[in-house]
Amino acid sequence: MSEKLEFDKIELGYELPSQSKHITQEKIDKNAEASLDFNPIHIDPEWCKKINLLGKGTTIAHGMMTLSFMGKIVTDWAYPGGGFLKSLEGKFLYPVRPGDDITNYAQVIEKHPRSDRTSFVVLELWCENQDGVKVGVGEAAVTIPE
Amino acid sequence: MVQEKLPERFEKNFFKYEEKQRSWDDLEVGEVYNTEPFTVTLERIQLYAEGTEDYNPFYFDEEAAKNSQFGGLIAPPTIVVPIVFASLPPDHWAKMPGAINPGQRLEFGVPVRPGDTIYCQSKLIDKYLKRGKKYTVAEFFITNQKQEMVCRWIGGLVLQFQGNEEMIKK
Numbered sequence: 001m002s003e004k005l006e007f008d009k010i011e012l013g014y015e016l017p018s019q020s021k022h023i024t025q026e027k028i029d030k031n032a033e034a035s036l037d038f039n040p041i042h043i044d045p046e047w048c049k050k051i052n053l054l055g056k057g058t059t060i061a062h063g064m065m066t067l068s069f070m071g072k073i074v075t076d077w078a079y080p081g082g083g084f085l086k087s088l089e090g091k092f093l094y095p096v097r098p099g100d101d102i103t104n105y106a107q108v109i110e111k112h113p114r115s116d117r118t119s120f121v122v123l124e125l126w127c128e129n130q131d132g133v134k135v136g137v138g139e140a141a142v143t144i145p146e
Numbered sequence: 147m148v149q150e151k152l153p154e155r156f157e158k159n160f161f162k163y164e165e166k167q168r169s170w171d172d173l174e175v176g177e178v179y180n181t182e183p184f185t186v187t188l189e190r191i192q193l194y195a196e197g198t199e200d201y202n203p204f205y206f207d208e209e210a211a212k213n214s215q216f217g218g219l220i221a222p223p224t225i226v227v228p229i230v231f232a233s234l235p236p237d238h239w240a241k242m243p244g245a246i247n248p249g250q251r252l253e254f255g256v257p258v259r260p261g262d263t264i265y266c267q268s269k270l271i272d273k274y275l276k277r278g279k280k281y282t283v284a285e286f287f288i289t290n291q292k293q294e295m296v297c298r299w300i301g302g303l304v305l306q307f308q309g310n311e312e313m314i315k316k
Contacts, residue, residue, distance in 0.1 A: 021199060034197025036231035038158045040243050051244070063247030068198035068224040075223065079204055082215050084254075085223050091249035138249075145215070 005081030007111070007119040007144040016106040016123070019073050023061055025098040031065045054095055061096040066136045070125045073104045074140045083142045086120055090138035094129070101130040106140070117145045148261060150190055153182040157236040166237040170273065170280040170305045173239065178269040179284075181233040188260035191221040194228055220257035226288055226297045229258070233266040239282060242305055248281065250301030256294045263291040271300070280305050 025045065032043050040047045042062055049057040067090040075085055096102060110122035125138040157163060195205045200222050203210040211219040234240055258264060265288070272283035283302035290296055 027199070031197040034194040034228065036152075036156075036228040039160055039241065039245065041246070047243075053244075054246075064224060064227045064250070065198060067250060068200065068222065068227075071223055072198070072200045072202075075200075075202060079202060079214070084215070087251070087253045088223060089249070089251040092247055 002080035004146055005078065005083050005144050006146050007113065007121070010108060010111065010121055010144065012108055012111060014108045016073055016077050018103050018105050019069070019076070020101060020103045021069055023096055023098055023100045023102060025059060028059060028061050028065070028098065031062055035062060035064060037062055037064070056095075056097070058097050061098075061100075063090070063092040063136075066090065066092060066096055066102070066127060067138070069102065069104050070106075070127060070136060070138055071140065073106045073125070074123060074142060077106075078142045078144075081144075082146060083144050086141040086143045088138070088140045090125065090136050092136050094133050094135045096129065096135050100135075102127050102135060119144050148185065148187050150187045151185065152232055153184070155182075155236055156232060160241050160243050163237040163241065164243055167239060167242050168237075170239075170282065173270055173273055173282060175270055175273055178267070179238060180235055181266045181268055183263050183265050184229050184232040185263045186221060186225065186229065186258050186260065188219065190228065191219070191225060191258070191260060194225050195222055198222065198224065216257060219260055221259070223252065223254055223257070223297075225258050226252065226286070226299060229264050229288065230266055230268075230286055230299070233264075234268070239305060240284075240303060242303070245303040245305050248302070248304055250299065252301075253298045255296050255298075256290065258290070258296055264296060265289050265291075272302070 032038050048059045071088045104127045106123045106125050108121050109124045112120045120141050120143045123140045127136045267287040271285045274281050286299040288297040
C-alpha cells in the first residue's frame, strides 16, 4: 500500500519524478484508435507530406496524447497517495512528431488549504522534446483529502 | 461483458464529411451541437489507457481499485476524449481534416467507471482571429447516467482547412 499524501507535508517547489515517452507512428495510430480521433494530421503520412503539414510534411501526435502524458505524471503521484485530479490544462506550443522523445515534468507551485477535506495543490507542468524545446506547458490541480 | 456500441453515424474517415464542414465564418457563437450518449466499456477504458501508455492499476486491477479512494475500477481522466469524439456528429468542426489543437482545459467531477453511459452537452462559446489564424472555443459539459458531472471541458481548435484548396476558398 502506498503512503497517503498529507497536504501539510507537501512542499512548494517539490518536483515529481520526470517521465519520458518515445513517440512512433505506431503509437500515434494506437492512440487514434483509443481516442477515436482519426484526423489525417495524425494518421495519414502521405497526406501530411502532400500538404507539407506545418512546414515539415510529417504527421503530428495528438495534442490530447501530450495532455494525457502531462496528466499521467500527476496521477501516478496523486492516485496511489489517495488524491484526486481536480483539473488539467495544457497548451501545445510545438508539434510532437514520430521519432521524438518527450520528457514530462511537474512541480508543486501552489498550496490551497481548506478545512473541509478539499485542500488542493497546483502543479506546473511542462514537457520538452529531445532538443530541449518546450512542446507543452500547463497546470494541474490535485485535491488531497487527508 | 458489455459490447461497445459506437453511434451509428460515427465515421472513422474524416475526409468523408470534409465537404459538409461549415466554414469558420459560418459558425455562430452560442450554437449547440447534436450529441449522442456513449456507454463506456471496460475494454474502451483499457484500450484508451494502453493508447496513452498509462498502466495505472486503478484502470486494470480490480482488487487494487477496490481498495483505493475510488472503491472500484475507473477510467483515466482524459477518457473524455473518445467520449467526445464518439458523441459529436461526423461533420463537426472538431473532426475537420487539418484542424490543429492549441490547448485545452478540463475540470473533473466524478470519474468514469466501466458501464457508465456518458452524456455530452456542447456549444460554441467563442471564435476569434489571432495572428492570422481562425480559432474556435467550445464547452463540453459531460455527465454520467446519474446526472453527476464528469468533466467540464473548455477548448477548441485552429481551423486552417490545411491542404484542401476548395476548403481553403471557403
